[in-house]
Amino acid sequence: MCAALIGGMDRLKREYIDTAKRGGVKLKVFTGKENKFANQIGSCGLVIVFTNKVSHKARKEVTAHAKANNIPVKMLHSCGISTLRKALQA
Incomplete structure (x- = not known):
C-alpha cells in the first residue's frame, strides 16, 4: 500500500x-514546506495529516484532493x- 503523510x-x-x-x-512525506503538494500525492491508498504542523490552507487543499479521488x-x-504507527495499523 502507498500512503501520504502531510x-x-x-x-x-x-x-x-x-x-x-x-x-x-x-510512504510519501510532505512536511508542509512544499508548494502545491496535493498534485504530488497522486493516488495513494491513505492520506494522513498531522494537523498541528500544517497550515489550514494546506489541510483544505489535501482534503479536497482526497475527496475528489476517493482517498x-x-x-x-x-x-x-x-501516532504514525497507530494510524497505519487501523
Missing part, C-alpha cells in the same frame, strides 16, 4: 519513512512516530 517534523522524515516501510507501507483521510493532532 505535516510532521523535518528531523523525523527518515524515521516516518522507515516506520512505514517496516509495516509494509510505502481516505486521517487527521491527527500529534506528529510522533507512535
